[in-house]
Amino acid sequence: MNPKREVIGQTSIRSKVHPVPFAPPRGEGPPPVADEHPLAAYLRMDRIPHIWCPTCGIGIAVKCLAEALDVLQLDTNKVAVVSGIGCTGRVAGYMKLDGFHSTHGRAIPFATGLKLGRPELKVVVFSGDGDLSGIGGNHFIHAARRNMDLMVVLVNNFIYGMTGGQNAPTTPVTAKTSTMPFGNFEHPFNLPALAAGCGADYVARWTTLHVRRLTRSFKEALNRRGFRFIEVIAPCSTLYARLNKLGTGYDLMEFYHNNTEIKNGADPQTVDIGFQGKIICGRFVDSERPTYLDMMKQHYTKVLGDKFVPMPEEGGLIWPPGEKPTTPAAKATAEVREPEEVTHG
Amino acid sequence: MKYWRKPLDYEQIEIPHGEVHIIAERCKGCVFCVEYCPKHVLVMSEDFNAKGYHYPQALKQGECVNCNLCEMICPEFAIFSSSLPNGKLGQVAEVNPDEVTLTKGG
Numbered sequence: 001m002n003p004k005r006e007v008i009g010q011t012s013i014r015s016k017v018h019p020v021p022f023a024p025p026r027g028e029g030p031p032p033v034a035d036e037h038p039l040a041a042y043l044r045m046d047r048i049p050h051i052w053c054p055t056c057g058i059g060i061a062v063k064c065l066a067e068a069l070d071v072l073q074l075d076t077n078k079v080a081v082v083s084g085i086g087c088t089g090r091v092a093g094y095m096k097l098d099g100f101h102s103t104h105g106r107a108i109p110f111a112t113g114l115k116l117g118r119p120e121l122k123v124v125v126f127s128g129d130g131d132l133s134g135i136g137g138n139h140f141i142h143a144a145r146r147n148m149d150l151m152v153v154l155v156n157n158f159i160y161g162m163t164g165g166q167n168a169p170t171t172p173v174t175a176k177t178s179t180m181p182f183g184n185f186e187h188p189f190n191l192p193a194l195a196a197g198c199g200a201d202y203v204a205r206w207t208t209l210h211v212r213r214l215t216r217s218f219k220e221a222l223n224r225r226g227f228r229f230i231e232v233i234a235p236c237s238t239l240y241a242r243l244n245k246l247g248t249g250y251d252l253m254e255f256y257h258n259n260t261e262i263k264n265g266a267d268p269q270t271v272d273i274g275f276q277g278k279i280i281c282g283r284f285v286d287s288e289r290p291t292y293l294d295m296m297k298q299h300y301t302k303v304l305g306d307k308f309v310p311m312p313e314e315g316g317l318i319w320p321p322g323e324k325p326t327t328p329a330a331k332a333t334a335e336v337r338e339p340e341e342v343t344h345g
Numbered sequence: 346m347k348y349w350r351k352p353l354d355y356e357q358i359e360i361p362h363g364e365v366h367i368i369a370e371r372c373k374g375c376v377f378c379v380e381y382c383p384k385h386v387l388v389m390s391e392d393f394n395a396k397g398y399h400y401p402q403a404l405k406q407g408e409c410v411n412c413n414l415c416e417m418i419c420p421e422f423a424i425f426s427s428s429l430p431n432g433k434l435g436q437v438a439e440v441n442p443d444e445v446t447l448t449k450g451g
């Protein structure tokens with residue numbers, strides 16, 4: 001449980017609206033509402049209620065990420081969330097973090113650029129199965145191969161939710177979708193095996209029923225470097241459950257309750273999911289390879305020596321217009337860059 | 346809760362007490378909180394909120410143990426729990442020490 005939920009008097013609602021590092025200063029924005037949700041500070045509450053259908057699981061995954069940020073007490077100015085397109089793609093717009101709602105499948109390339117330009121940020125990619133493993137599949141495998149410093153949360157509802165239930169690269173064989181009305185006959189991806197095979201440093205899978213374990217995985221992944229992949233199996237009540245006559249999202253949660261098996265350290269090759277088959281959850285990969293940024297720094301230091309000016313770890317490149325950079329590393333970078341005439345277009 | 350024998354530290358054990366808060370207008374009636382609350386504190390209301398969904402109501406508020414599960418599992422940010430001062434196990438309303446069965450092993 002959240003350690004901050006300490007006992008303060010009889011009606012402790014206010015104590016739950018605890019100060020968070022980025023709460024708006026007094027005079028700016030409304031004061032916290034007494035009976036507002038304790039994680040409201042991590043969400044754009046003016047946009048809540050969100051657009052997700054009743055019993056959709058995406059909101060639970062968002063909640064678990066907010067909880068992980070809260071427990072870790074991370075400086076939220078140093079966390080960014082990037083999404084693609086789809087129901088899950090809306091996440092970047094609902095979280096009160098710097099974020100970007102990129103084009104379809106392009107969350108990882110955007111996040112890669114962000115991480116390279118602002119290495120001090122923790123960059124979280126939060127998107128759907130179709131977005132990250134369909135149209136964005138190539139970006140996914142290459143980011144994993146490079147061990148790019150990204151935390152990738154993929155909400156797998158086995159279908160393209162937003163566009164009306166088309167077949168996804170994750171749809172299990174025989175499951176019905178709007179483009180496979182007689183049932184799917186394509187082999188789906190086993191995503192943990194794909195990520196692990198490409199070289200991801202951290203690979204885990206949970207369902208939206210495993211709220212505490214999912215939160216723990218988010219916490220672990222937020223504190224690590226390299227390519228971290230967390231697959232969240234989530235109900236899509238409106239399309240996946242309806243087209244397959246599986247009931248509501250609650251029935252899917254009950255299905256997860258009865259048909260998941262936790263096997264930490266399981267071989268990712270063995271965790272593929274059949275239609276209404278057993279879902280193996282757990283943390284499958286937990287290794288430490290040099291990350292993309294490590295490799296780049298090491299290599300350029302070796303071949304370029306002093307000529308290589310690494311991006312300052314504290315992100316010293318951002319300074320107010322007209323002012324001079326302050327940190328020595330930022331000064332050095334500015335000196336290197338200034339003589340170059342940059343022509344746009 | 347029934348015990349097959351009265352625990353030796355029955356008077357000392359403290360159990361967390363919580364209070365559950367429901368933001369009814371935000372609820373979309375998914376029933377996750379009602380179904381997964383380990384203490385069966387919640388029931389779905391007969392009434393509808395403005396959006397036309399049934400929302401949960403705390404039927405047995407005094408039994409909430411602030412486990413936070415309803416809050417964790419709600420996709421709508423519509424329910425949360427907060428802590429009240431811990432109570433002695435012997436003071437919890439639902440546990441009547443007279444009802445504790447002392448037959449087996451005791």
Ligand SMILES: Cc1ncc(C[n+]2csc(CCOP(=O)(O)OP(=O)(O)O)c2C)c(N)n1
Nearest residue numbers: 085086087088104128129130131160161162
């Ligand atoms: C280039 C492009 N192609 C197609 C689309 C249409 N489109 C929008 S969302 C989506 C699928 C999203 O599926 P998924 O990532 O699984 O998200 P979900 O809605 O299931 O959360 C598609 C194909 C688009 N927006 N842009």
Ligand code: SF4
Nearest residue numbers: 053056087161236237
């Ligand atoms: S269509 Fe499916 S994935 Fe999209 S919000 Fe509705 S239930 Fe969720």
Ligand code: SF4
Nearest residue numbers: 382409410412413415
């Ligand atoms: S905090 Fe736990 S015991 Fe209390 S209402 Fe929520 S789920 Fe039930």
Ligand code: SF4
Nearest residue numbers: 372373375376378419
């Ligand atoms: S979990 Fe949230 S949305 Fe679902 S019934 Fe409970 S309060 Fe309503």
Ligand SMILES: [Mg+2]
Nearest residue numbers: 128129159161
């Ligand atoms: Mg999907």
